[in-house]
Amino acid sequence: MAASLVLERTPFLGAERVPLVDCSGRVLAEEIVASAPLPAFPSSAVDGYAVRAADAGKALRVIGESAAGRPFGRSVEPGTAIRILTGGVLPEGADCVVMVEDIQLRGEVVTVPGGLKPGQNFHAPGADLKAGEPVLAAGVQLGAAEIGLAAALGLAELPVGRRPRVALMSTGDELVEVGKEPGRGQIPDSNRWALLAALREAGADVRLLGIGPDEPDALRRLVVDALAGADVLVTSGGVSVGTHDLVKPLLESIGDVHVGRVKLKPGKPFTFATLPERKLAFGLPGFPVSSLVTFEVFVRPALRKMQGHAQLQRPTLPVRLGYDARATADRTEYQRVTLRREGPELVAISTGSQSSSRLMSLAGAHALVRIPPGDQGIEAGAVVEAMILALP
Ligand code: AMP
Ligand code: MG
DSSP: OHHHHHHHHHOOOOOOEGGGOOTTOBBBBBBBEOOSSSSSSOEEESSEEEOOOOGTTTTEEEEEETTBOOOSSOOTTTTTEEOOTTBOOOTTOOOOEEEEGOOOEETTEEOOOOOOOOTTTTEOTTSSOOOEEEOTTTHHHHHHHHHHHHHTTTTTTEEEOOOEEEEEEEOOOEOOOSHHHHHHHHEHHHHHHHHHHHHHOOOOOOEEEEOOOSSSSHHHHHHHHHHHTTTTEESOOOOOOSOOOOOOHHHHHHHHHEEESOOOOOOOOEEEEEEETTTTEEEOOOHHHHHHHHIIIHHHHHHHHHHHHHOOOOEEEEEEESSOOOOOSSSSSEEEEEEEEETEEEEEEEOOOOTTGGGGTTOOEEEEEEEEEOOOOBBBEEEEEEESSOOO
């Protein structure tokens, strides 16, 4: 299958150490193990009094205070208590904390309730994480909680997969810059912006090449120059079989084309090539939906592999088809659907006309439903695995 062929030829780009300030969304390259317990010291969970559980029900002399970051130097002896604030170090001798709401205070004497239990109201060292415990696995994407954990363990920078540098080019003499008035027969270069967003969401560092010319030598110069500073070339348009379709011959002349057409709808002309120095080229079809669907199926997993992601594919969920899905005889079809909750189930509703030019079929779609080729199709009511883009 073309998708696995692409992944087999996709390299991991290696790791680099990055300060936490730039780690959001990056992919961890090595496992992180706790080097010390968390919390490192017994830490009060509440504002109250640190006491010995054995002194339950007694009136105790308050001998000092342990605030967060300001530990008290002495220990709690029988008949004494120490005022403690949330995050303060539990002093030696104390084995529990009584909440301020549960005591009576007269001057410097605190009366604590009966029935105190050792361990009450403080976090013991290692309660959250024990030293040596695995914290984050290699291949996870770093979000808020993961970065917070690394910071709590005192790690100022993390080893993460290098981001793929992608050169993005649109082709087609009919294209004009977005914002310029199109002349007769011209259209705005919308794929550039759609693919830029998709590439960035997938972690790529994108360089925009603009609109490539439908002229072989000029196109070749532009691509060869851009590849000097890129790991991946992504183009849209120019991979069909028309006389102005110059991308495929160009890729054949500078690398090896492994895929020149796929049994996919939309996206038949999808092209994949390997280039010198382990670089990759993806020639996406020009039709807007085709370019984004082939991006989902082929490019996104490859960009994730380059960064060392453990999870290359979108998650899937079983959904009940809410419409009769007709199949295409010789091609797998990725139909765009919205999802609706019906009790415990998700029901898939077609986004309407699935024309490859109709971006409205993808805007707001929650999932792609894969319909295998054939003359059968899948009837409404059947349960299929859907590739989830966003949940409703
Ligand atoms: P092509 O793959 O070059 O034959 O293009 C197929 C269709 O997609 C044509 O109708 C093109 O006008 C359209 N198309 C190609 N490139 C773009 C683009 N960058 N933005 C929007 N539509 C495009
Ligand atoms: Mg074209």
